[in-house]
Each structure stands twice: as C-alpha cells, then as structure tokens.
Amino acid sequence: MPDAGKSEKPYAPRPLWYKDAIIYELHVRAFCDGTGDGIGDFRGLIHKLDYIQDLGVTAIWLLPFYPSPLKDDGYDIADYTSIHPSYGTLEDFRTFLEEAHRRGLHVITELVLNHTSDQHPWFQEARSSRNNPRRDWYVWNDTDDRYRGARIIFVDTEKSNWTWDPLSKSYYWHRFFSHQPDLNFDNPQVREAISDVIKFWMEMGVDGMRLDAVPYLVEREGTSCENLPETHEVLKFLRRKLDEQFPAGMFLAEANQWPADVRPYFGDGDECHMAFHFPLMPRIFMAIRLEDRKPIVEILQQTPEIPETCQWAIFLRNHDELTLEMVSDEERDYMYDEYAKDRAMRINVGIRRRLAPMLENDRRKIELMNGLLMSLPGTPAIYYGDEIGMGDNIYLGDRNGVRTPMQWSGGWTGGFSLADPERLYSPVVSNVQYCPQAVNVQSASRSPHSLLSWMKLLIRVRKSTRVFGRGSIEFLSPANHRVLAFVRRLGNETILVVNNLSSSAQAVELDLRNFKGAIPVEMSGGNIFPRIGELPYLLTLGAYQFFWFKLRRI
Numbered sequence: 001m002p003d004a005g006k007s008e009k010p011y012a013p014r015p016l017w018y019k020d021a022i023i024y025e026l027h028v029r030a031f032c033d034g035t036g037d038g039i040g041d042f043r044g045l046i047h048k049l050d051y052i053q054d055l056g057v058t059a060i061w062l063l064p065f066y067p068s069p070l071k072d073d074g075y076d077i078a079d080y081t082s083i084h085p086s087y088g089t090l091e092d093f094r095t096f097l098e099e100a101h102r103r104g105l106h107v108i109t110e111l112v113l114n115h116t117s118d119q120h121p122w123f124q125e126a127r128s129s130r131n132n133p134r135r136d137w138y139v140w141n142d143t144d145d146r147y148r149g150a151r152i153i154f155v156d157t158e159k160s161n162w163t164w165d166p167l168s169k170s171y172y173w174h175r176f177f178s179h180q181p182d183l184n185f186d187n188p189q190v191r192e193a194i195s196d197v198i199k200f201w202m203e204m205g206v207d208g209m210r211l212d213a214v215p216y217l218v219e220r221e222g223t224s225c226e227n228l229p230e231t232h233e234v235l236k237f238l239r240r241k242l243d244e245q246f247p248a249g250m251f252l253a254e255a256n257q258w259p260a261d262v263r264p265y266f267g268d269g270d271e272c273h274m275a276f277h278f279p280l281m282p283r284i285f286m287a288i289r290l291e292d293r294k295p296i297v298e299i300l301q302q303t304p305e306i307p308e309t310c311q312w313a314i315f316l317r318n319h320d321e322l323t324l325e326m327v328s329d330e331e332r333d334y335m336y337d338e339y340a341k342d343r344a345m346r347i348n349v350g351i352r353r354r355l356a357p358m359l360e361n362d363r364r365k366i367e368l369m370n371g372l373l374m375s376l377p378g379t380p381a382i383y384y385g386d387e388i389g390m391g392d393n394i395y396l397g398d399r400n401g402v403r404t405p406m407q408w409s410g411g412w413t414g415g416f417s418l419a420d421p422e423r424l425y426s427p428v429v430s431n432v433q434y435c436p437q438a439v440n441v442q443s444a445s446r447s448p449h450s451l452l453s454w455m456k457l458l459i460r461v462r463k464s465t466r467v468f469g470r471g472s473i474e475f476l477s478p479a480n481h482r483v484l485a486f487v488r489r490l491g492n493e494t495i496l497v498v499n500n501l502s503s504s505a506q507a508v509e510l511d512l513r514n515f516k517g518a519i520p521v522e523m524s525g526g527n528i529f530p531r532i533g534e535l536p537y538l539l540t541l542g543a544y545q546f547f548w549f550k551l552r553r554i
C-alpha cells in the first residue's frame with residue numbers, strides 16, 4: 001500500500017495490493033449528505049475521506065450507486081454506467097476517485113452481473129416482443145416448471161424463481177426479487193456487455209470490483225443451477241478481458257457457498273482474485289457464544305489452499321443479514337436462539353443485526369471479534385459504523401435496519417445531514433444506547449479510550465506486518481478449549497496469536513518448543529514476555545482477552 005497520505009505522490013496500485021488491504025464497506029447513501037436533501041452523496045463522502053484515511057483502512061468498497069428504482073437498495077440496476085442522481089454525477093464520482101487515490105485508498109465498486117432491474121432498458125426491450133433482438137438477453141419460458149432444482153434465496157418474499165410477464169406473455173427467471181430478472185450468460189452478447197461495463201469503470205480508475213451473486217450466472221436442467229462449470233467459464237472470460245487491459249485490477253467474488261465450492265472461483269489464479277469466506281463468519285459468533293474454539297478451527301481446517309495470487313476476504317458483518325446458509329440445521333437453531341430471539345431480528349435465512357447489539361454492546365467481545373477479524377487469514381472488511389459501535393433498528397423492514405445514517409456527531413441527524421431529521425432517507429437509530437448522542441464519531445475521536453481509538457490502534461498494529469495478510473496459519477492444540485491459539489508465519493517472521501473466547505479468566509499452557517529461545521513481544525505495547533523454553537509456555541488471559549506476539553529470535 002503506497003503511503004500516499006495527502007502528498008502529491010502519483011497513484012499507482014501495486015499488483016497484489018488486495019492481499020495487504022483492509023477494506024471499509026460503505027453505502028454512499030448512508031455515509032454523509034453533502035447537499036442537504038437527506039440522502040448521502042459523493043460530495044459528502046469526499047468530505048469524509050480524511051476520516052476513512054485516518055481510521056487506517058486502505059480500500060473503500062462502495063455499495064451500488066447506479067441509477068436504480070432502489071427496490072433492492074441499488075442491487076437492482078437500471079443503468080450500469082452512470083450515477084444515481086441522488087448521489088451525484090459521474091464528475092462527482094471521478095473527483096471522489098481522485099481524492100481517494102490521493103490518500104492512498106483503493107476503490108472497489110459493485111458489479112451486479114447476475115441480474116438487472118426490470119426497469120433496465122435491456123429488459124424493457126427484451127419484454128417488448130418475442131422477436132426483439134434483446135429477447136435472449138434474459139431467461140424466458142412458457143411455463144414456470146423449468147430448473148426445479150434451484151432453491152429460492154429470498155424465501156421471505158419470493159415463492160418462485162419464475163415471474164409472469166403479462167406483456168410478452170411468458171415467464172422470466174430470477175434468483176432474487178421478482179423485479180430483478182436474471183441475465184442470460186449463455187448469450188455471448190451479454191458477456192460482452194458486462195465486460196464493457198467492467199472496462200468503463202476500470203478505465204476511469206476503479207481498482208477492483210465485487211462480483212455480486214456469482215454462483216447463479218448460468219442455469220441447467222437437473223442441477224441446482226449453482227456453481228456450474230459454465231458459470232466458471234463466464235468468469236474466466238471476464239478475467240481474461242480484465243487482465244488484457246487492467247492487470248492490477250481485482251475481482252472479489254460474492255459466493256455464499258462452502259469452502260470447497262468457493263475454491264473453483266479462484267480457478268488456477270485465472271478467475272477471481274478474492275472471495276468472501278462466508279462459512280467462517282457465523283462460526284466466529286458461535287465460538288464466542290460456546291466459549292469453544294472448535295467451530296473456527298474446524299472450518300479453517302476444511303478450507304482448501306488457494307493459488308498464490310488469491311486471497312480470502314473475511315468479515316463480521318455487512319449490509320445484508322448475517323447469513324446462516326452455510327451452517328447445519330442445529331447450528332442455525334443455536335445461532336437464532338443465542339443471537340436473534342426476537343423474530344423481528346430474523347430475515348430469510350439469517351439475522352439482521354449489527355455487530356455491537358449482537359454482542360450486547362460488550363466492549364470486550366467487540367474487541368475480541370475485531371481482533372479475530374484482523375488476525376485470521378485473509379483481507380478483513382469492516383462495515384461502516386461498526387468501528388464506533390453503531391446500533392441497528394430491526395423494525396425498519398428488509399435489511400434497512402443495518403443501513404441507517406452514519407453517526408458523525410450528537411445532533412438529531414447524527415451530523416449526517418443538514419436536512420430535517422424527518423427528511424432523511426432513513427431514520428437515525430434512536431434508542432438510548434445507540435442513538436447519535438450516545439454513539440458518534442466526534443465524541444469517540446476525543447477519547448483515547450473509545451472503541452474508535454482502539455480500532456485505529458488495532459489497524460495500525462495489523463498493518464505493521466505483512467504476516468496477517470499473506471502468512472500461513474497453524475493451530476496449536478492446548479488442552480484448554482476456551483483458548484484459540486495459532487501461529488502465523490511469513491518468511492522468517494512469526495506471530496503467535498492467543499485468544500480467550502470465554503467470559504472468565506483462563507490459563508493456558510502452549511507447546512511452543514518449536515520456537516524455543518524466541519522472545520514473545522506483545523505487539524500493541526511492544527513489551528517483552530518471558531523467553532520460550534522447553535516447558536509448556538504458561539499464559540493467563542482475562543475474559544475475552546487476546547494477545548498478538550511477535551516471536552523475536554535472538
């Protein structure tokens with residue numbers, strides 16, 4: 001990551017930049033309103049770039065900001081190559097990009113390629129007549145009984161993956177909302193059109209793209225219509241086109257699947273550079289509740305190796321529900337019981353809550369979870385607002401409760417907008433524990449002991465070495481199961497990470513004979529611990545405490 005700061009250093013992304021990145025996910029609409037209309041926009045975001053830089057993250061991932069009827073918060077795109085008028089203009093976006101780059105921040109945008117909005121002109125043409133040249137850009141059928149093997153994803157709203165189009169008197173295929181018809185990737189024109197979209201944004205200077213909903217690009221009878229070989233061919237095609245022109249570009253796959261099924265999305269380093277590790281996320285929550293390391297260790301041991309140029313992206317929370325698709329039925333029941341007792345907290349197959357409320361605002365748990373996020377293998381992604389411990393509003397419908405305005409200061413709109421609070425695109429969180437008066441950037445910045453200040457320290461320590469982003473992981477197996485201990489290594493650097501997953505103090509004996517003679521240096525304070533010898537290494541940890549040690553060999 002070039003430390004461009006605010007200097008005039010020219011911006012040039014290094015290859016593999018994503019391996020050392022720390023991603024900050026945000027929604028333009030929710031971040032800062034620069035025009036006073038109650039809706040966040042690029043002007044507001046530009047104004048807040050210093051904050052993002054100061055936090056220490058190195059990449060911004062933007063949720064969809066394109067023209068859209070906003071029935072799926074912008075994942076229903078009506079025009080791939082311009083900006084939703086509420087958020088600004090292409091010129092504003094260019095300025096944002098320049099300003100982000102000037103601060104050494106990479107920019108990742110959304111490529112929602114599986115489907116468009118039904119308002120997209122492509123779909124409007126396709127449905128206008130059965131002979132329209134764009135007809136075949138979508139997936140049509142006279143009956144609604146094809147591809148029965150495909151599950152329904154949005155089970156709370158959709159009854160079928162087919163919807164009747166009264167205009168062209170046939171059914172169209174959609175894996176998500178019925179207003180989001182799936183594109184037909186068997187049609188080479190569609191692949192070319194999407195490749196042009198990639199080119200449009202990469203040429204402008206975007207550094208990477210999150211590929212939304214990639215498992216569902218192609219349909220075949222008699223299959224689940226997920227992860228098909230033909231889907232991988234499409235991705236390889238798009239990657240070839242990317243590499244030809246933008247070798248430092250990056251694709252990040254959203255494939256909510258088991259690790260073995262995600263593995264092919266990396267190909268031989270010729271498909272996606274990154275992919276989210278979905279199954280790990282609920283298991284971190286499980287491990288802390290069970291006070292047992294097993295769920296984390298098991299899933300990481302089942303995670304296959306990936307090509308040298310590839311990287312997992314890991315996260316605790318994002319803009320969607322905390323998905324529970326990649327757990328067993330028993331584990332799902334456990335997660336619902338422990339984290340979503342109130343039914344309003346549940347949606348589809350998951351939990352619509354933010355990090356702090358899920359952890360009962362327990363600062364020690366919030367720190368431990370973030371410590372895991374920053375030390376387990378992969379590139380971490382932080383969801384906006386979680387760095388200050390923002391709350392949610394589970395009564396706002398769909399997933400809107402975790403997409404409320406960023407809380408900058410203690411006023412009625414949380415410093416998000418100069419508009420009247422009633423005019424905001426969404427109410428700010430108003431309960432006493434999490435309202436802007438209680439949780440906001442301004443007061444958190446003033447206190448060296450706030451969660452925000454602590455997060456900055458954590459990020460700084462994480463960035464002090466490349467081991468976390470690039471190193472190997474080996475788990476230790478101490479008798480005390482409440483302790484998760486692992487070693488990260490890269491070249492001749494070794495880091496020992498020890499986490500107490502439980503709510504009470506724990507002692508642990510670690511077999512560190514392989515590191516005999518080394519001195520553990522605690523990384524946040526730089527203090528030296530006793531030299532490692534032959535005997536088991538004894539550590540005591542307070543409730544939810546964790547240590548990162550650099551093992552110094554002298």
Ligand code: NOJ
Pocket residue numbers: 072075076112176212213319320
């Ligand atoms: C995945 C996105 O993360 C989610 O927010 C969206 O609703 C679906 N794709 C459908 O577009």
